[in-house]
Amino acid sequence: MSVKNNYKKRRRITKEEKDLIKEQKNIIDQSAKLTKVLVTFILFIIFLSFVVNLFIHSTSRTVLTRQGQLIKAIEGEGLFIRNEKITIAPISGKLEIKVQEGQRVSANTLIANIKNNQTRHKLYTYNSGVVSYHIDGLESSLTIDNLKRLNYDRYKKLRYKVNQVNDGEKLNNGRPIFKIVENYLLYLIMPLSKNKSYLFEAGTEVRFELLEKEIQKKFSAKVDHIIESKPKDLLVLRVESFPPLFLNLRKTDVKLIRSSYNGITVPISALVKKGSKTGVMVIQDDKHSFKEIKVVSKGEEKAIVKGVGLGIQILEKPKQKMEG
Template sequence: MKKNKSRLGFKPFVIIFILLIGLIIALQIFGASRFETILASEGEVIDGFWAKSLIIRDEKVVTAPVTGTVTLDCSEGERIPAGTKVCVIESGEIAKKMYNRQAGLISYAVDGLESSLNSSQLNQIDLKKFADYQGNYKHLLSGRKIAAGEPLYRMINNFDLYLIIPARPVQAERFRNNELIFIQENDSTEMLKARVIKVENQLEQSYIFVELDSFIPRWLNIRRVNLNIIKNIYRGIKIPRQAVFNQPAGQGVLKVTGYNKYEFEKVVILEGNEKEVIVKGIGIGEEIIINPADFNYGREG
């Protein structure tokens, strides 16, 4: 009987000990689960914004001199010299051969905005109608009938290409005339060079005029393109902006120092955008908490 009593007295102690250890482990796991961390690493931060930009070209539309059935002689977007036969219009027993007068790219598609949105009249474009400038290209096909005076083909100068970029005033005021910038399309890693010509600041909407360094043939028959307008590309140790906060000791981050342990580390933001920053004060590979808002670490109110 004494042996049984000893066993009965031992069990509550074991149970309490196990529960205590379990509670400690649970608290550790729960506390650690609050951490969202990354390892500080070298990277790039792109300082830019996305905008549906308006394409402006140096182009001229040639109309049909007679009514008839047209046969096209060039490929869409082909670069041709002056004096090339571009089409034939058969009108009754007459076959009117058409030759281009200037070298460039030829297109048999028009949207009707070629004269009002032309690089030769860049300063006269009515920005109040910016939202109305929507390209709706109509393509002429070989074998179609065309009436005299209707658009026949379009010649494009492949050395001139401009964009008008809509921007919020706070974005536009950061750009200066003659500034070199980069632009990037959706799903593309290619960086296109452009230069700021002028910035038109208005009350609620501003516009940045830029000239591209090169012509983009794939934009031949479109009037608008969604682009990332890149002012700068910064390189260095990159972390999320939300990881940085202020407290009485200064600006810094929470650095993980052990299991469920962290300490405040001062940093200096060198450059950045709304989501990411380049900082000085931490090293590559250091583990940083990116949700410091969940921790009441003596920060300023």
């Protein structure tokens, strides 16, 4: 009798256990579903953050503000004009050079002799200056005194050919031998289109470089005047020094620098407008904010600015573009 009762009791306990196990299983299943949903949500947030960051970095790259220089320059052909006096051979004969090219002499200095069988003719200077044996044929027609008669059409028609003599050479009567150059007056002429010549006015100080010469040097000049012409004007510059390089130079390619600035540079594309203020979008702690700046000078690709430090991270191409 007692054995039967114990068996029934075990049967009741087993059923309760089954109910408990079933209930626990349901709880585990619900927790698993909830965990799955939570993990899926977290993964979605991570993926969304990645996509947003990828979009931001692909559409709004960042750059650092840099120290740099902005040069505003115009490149073109230049023509040098000097006061030059030529001496020609009065007789035929053999040349004897007494003074080397580039040497400065005073008036009445013996420069050369011409010898033939009968006589020796001595050649003296009539004025002081620098000796040159480099004759191009424009010395008499292209002078500082008749500069005002030059226009763009006459400029384009200028032609020259270098004629240089050497010591011991046999010369014919009438051949140019040497010239004396006044080395305190030198002018540079540059043809400029109308939309560029207006940028200059008399008295403006500029600098220029010689593009065809392997000389990393800038020369100073001042705008003397502008010859109005068609289709281009002629910019007349008075060069403030006369180094030996300019003694025989006539036409050459020139880079005319009208202004240069040093300072903090940013890309033009980084400039934005906020109302009447100009600024850049500064990045800090993955956030960007508007920083007002002052634009000192603008070029085609970059600008010199004040109001932001060196090495600051900014948006290169913010969505809010600069007006105008």
